[in-house]
Amino acid sequence: xxxxxxxxxxxxxxxxxxxxxxxxxxxxxxxxxxxxxxxxxxxxxxxxxxxxxxxxxxxxxxxxxxxxxxxxxxxxxxxxxxxxxxxxxxxxxxxxxxxxxxxxxxxxxxxxxxxxxxxxxxxxxxxxxxxxxxxxxxxxxxxxxxxxxxxxxxxxxxxxxxxxxxxxxxxxxxxxxxxxxxxxxxxxxxxxxxxxxxxxxxxxxxxxxxxxxxxxxxxxxxxxxxxxxxxxxxxxxxxxxxxxxxxxxxxxxxxxxxxxxxxxxxxxxxxxxxxxxxxxxxxxxxxxxxxxxxxxxxxxxxxxxxxxxxxxxxxxxxxxxxxxxxxxxxxxxxxxxxxxxxxxxxxxxxxxxxxxxxxxxxxxxxxxxxxxxx
Amino acid sequence: xxxxxxxxxxxxxxxxxxxxxxxxxxxxxxxxxxxxxxxxxxxxxxxxxxxxxxxxxxxxxxxxxxxxxxxxxxxxxxxxxxxxxxxxxxxxxxxxxxxxxxxxxxxxxxxxxxxxxxxxxxxxxxxxxxxxxxxxxxxxxxxxxxxxxxxxxxxxxxxxxxxxxxxxxxxxxxxxxxxxxxxxxxxxxxxxxxxxxxxxxxxxxxxxxxxxxxxxxxxxxxxxxxxxxxxxxxxxx
Numbered sequence: 001x002x003x004x005x006x007x008x009x010x011x012x013x014x015x016x017x018x019x020x021x022x023x024x025x026x027x028x029x030x031x032x033x034x035x036x037x038x039x040x041x042x043x044x045x046x047x048x049x050x051x052x053x054x055x056x057x058x059x060x061x062x063x064x065x066x067x068x069x070x071x072x073x074x075x076x077x078x079x080x081x082x083x084x085x086x087x088x089x090x091x092x093x094x095x096x097x098x099x100x101x102x103x104x105x106x107x108x109x110x111x112x113x114x115x116x117x118x119x120x121x122x123x124x125x126x127x128x129x130x131x132x133x134x135x136x137x138x139x140x141x142x143x144x145x146x147x148x149x150x151x152x153x154x155x156x157x158x159x160x161x162x163x164x165x166x167x168x169x170x171x172x173x174x175x176x177x178x179x180x181x182x183x184x185x186x187x188x189x190x191x192x193x194x195x196x197x198x199x200x201x202x203x204x205x206x207x208x209x210x211x212x213x214x215x216x217x218x219x220x221x222x223x224x225x226x227x228x229x230x231x232x233x234x235x236x237x238x239x240x241x242x243x244x245x246x247x248x249x250x251x252x253x254x255x256x257x258x259x260x261x262x263x264x265x266x267x268x269x270x271x272x273x274x275x276x277x278x279x280x281x282x283x284x285x286x287x288x289x290x291x292x293x294x295x296x297x298x299x300x301x302x303x304x305x306x307x308x309x310x311x312x313x314x315x316x317x318x319x320x321x322x323x324x325x326x327x328x329x330x331x332x333x334x335x336x337x338x339x340x341x342x343x344x345x346x347x348x349x350x351x352x353x354x355x356x357x358x359x360x361x362x363x364x365x366x367x368x369x370x371x372x373x374x
Numbered sequence: 375x376x377x378x379x380x381x382x383x384x385x386x387x388x389x390x391x392x393x394x395x396x397x398x399x400x401x402x403x404x405x406x407x408x409x410x411x412x413x414x415x416x417x418x419x420x421x422x423x424x425x426x427x428x429x430x431x432x433x434x435x436x437x438x439x440x441x442x443x444x445x446x447x448x449x450x451x452x453x454x455x456x457x458x459x460x461x462x463x464x465x466x467x468x469x470x471x472x473x474x475x476x477x478x479x480x481x482x483x484x485x486x487x488x489x490x491x492x493x494x495x496x497x498x499x500x501x502x503x504x505x506x507x508x509x510x511x512x513x514x515x516x517x518x519x520x521x522x523x524x525x526x527x528x529x530x531x532x533x534x535x536x537x538x539x540x541x542x543x544x545x546x547x548x549x550x551x552x553x554x555x556x557x558x559x560x561x562x563x564x565x566x567x568x569x570x571x572x573x574x575x576x577x578x579x580x581x582x583x584x585x586x587x588x589x590x591x592x593x594x595x596x597x598x599x600x601x602x603x604x605x606x607x608x609x610x611x
Contacts, residue, residue: 264384276390290389
């Protein structure tokens with residue numbers, strides 16, 4: 001398949017792996033600890049485990065799996081809010097499928113559906129808008145979830161609803177942003193990271209410039225990365241080259257998708273519909289300034305938080321979860337006290353076990369249950 | 375100089391901190407006040423539920439501690455991090471009673487000796503720090519109290535195991551589902567705050583040991599020093 005097969009080529013993977021090993025060998029005499037490279041995005045984590053990339057790397061290079069899985073980092077209280085909205089009379093609650101299993105403090109959306117709430121999975125917010133068109137006697141709420149990648153589709157849907165004057169559609173906005181979160185990780189006192197693979201699909205919307213501060217202010221190499229196995233290996237090689245040469249700049253490996261200035265119509269739609277929240281609570285990481293968006297007052301008619309009574313409860317993460325330490329690279333998933341026992345994909349307790357793109361779920365599903373098996 | 379289509383304005387809206395734009399003070403204030411409201415309500419609700427469900431357990435725990443002191447024993451307290459502060463606070467309450475007429479009672483914070491703790495941590499392992507001190511100081515009939523919001527701290531559980539071997543009375547303040555403190559059978563009186571929030575759990579623990587301290591002194595009142603005959607017959611005041 002065009003644009004897929006050529007990025008899964010075995011010989012090229014071997015060649016890149018060899019080059020990575022050579023740089024690691026060159027760097028080894030000067031290292032006091034393994035180099036830690038964070039892939040922020042859950043999509044990257046998924047590829048790394050699906051293709052066994054971590055096992056192809058030299059011992060002195062560790063991948064740290066970041067918090068870039070929006071389903072995983074959704075706080076429990078927000079899931080409770082979704083359930084409360086979905087259980088209101090005459091409401092059709094629509095959501096992406098991967099949000100259905102996220103545990104709330106009492107139940108998930110899947111359990112609420114089993115209890116009788118009208119909850120429907122959609123592939124796009126436009127599908128939800130279509131449901132609203134076809135059900136004028138119902139209130140249709142779309143659960144807006146995801147990073148800068150999915151924000152434009154939510155924004156365009158609200159704008160479309162406004163154009164068509166569809167008044168029974170609203171958005172429950174839980175969109176979050178990656179860049180402040182990378183900064184929060186960098187500001188953490190126990191931060192040990194040496195470089196980043198930046199989320200390619202976020203950069204597709206935002207362009208390269210929002211990542212400049214990572215190189216300029218924190219002096220960490222960062223490479224915008226695609227999602228096929230060769231993309232990951234190529235980007236790792238680029239990061240390691242920067243480290244070897246003592247450079248720290250933003251480089252773009254995903255040039256087939258990411259333009260330097262991003263996607264103007266998408267950014268314009270985001271800017272038109274959304275504004276920054278002063279802070280947003282992340283599961284596993286706590287409250288991070290400027291890391292989420294809400295709908296502007298001018299779109300209150302399409303804002304589920306304004307149209308309905310949302311409990312807006314703050315529910316703390318389970319105490320025993322160590323997701324925060326995992327995403328900062330301080331510990332590996334198998335070091336967590338409840339990994340694979342109390343917390344597993346069937347009954348996730350921590351953020352990173354919720355979605356298949358979460359680091360803990362990736363470790364568990366791929367058989368890395370303890371250090372010796374890796 | 376930026377080009378016209380570099381999307382600068384949109385990026386400033388999305389990432390104000392990258393462009394030295396400070397928070398909107400008005401919106402920030404609204405958010406902060408809402409946060410105060412929600413968290414204070416959660417704190418009050420957590421305590422209300424805990425004390426409604428655990429009143430008898432508190433009295434039982436207080437009786438156990440009073441018995442330790444009646445038998446001239448002493449209490450040992452332990453915890454990690456914020457819970458170690460609760461252990462220290464617990465000991466101060468008993469050693470330095472703030473209510474007039476109440477005696478000072480022996481209580482030892484097992485994390486207070488930095489030299490001892492760093493020695494055991496370095497030489498043997500952190501999970502042994504409390505065990506070694508119990509071995510050195512504790513006597514049959516003394517009491518051991520531990521604070522752990524998860525109920526699963528390894529060093530506490532090791533100390534409880536030692537305490538049971540030495541025939542000490544054991545008490546625990548935990549959170550969540552009580553963890554191993556609840557399930558192990560090593561803790562005679564385990565008080566569990568049913569919350570996943572470390573802060574709400576610890577706030578409830580403070581209220582809990584303040585009340586227990588009060589109950590212990592009430593229970594010990596009869597066994598305080600003898601009252602002289604003249605006083606028993608009443609004064610002329």
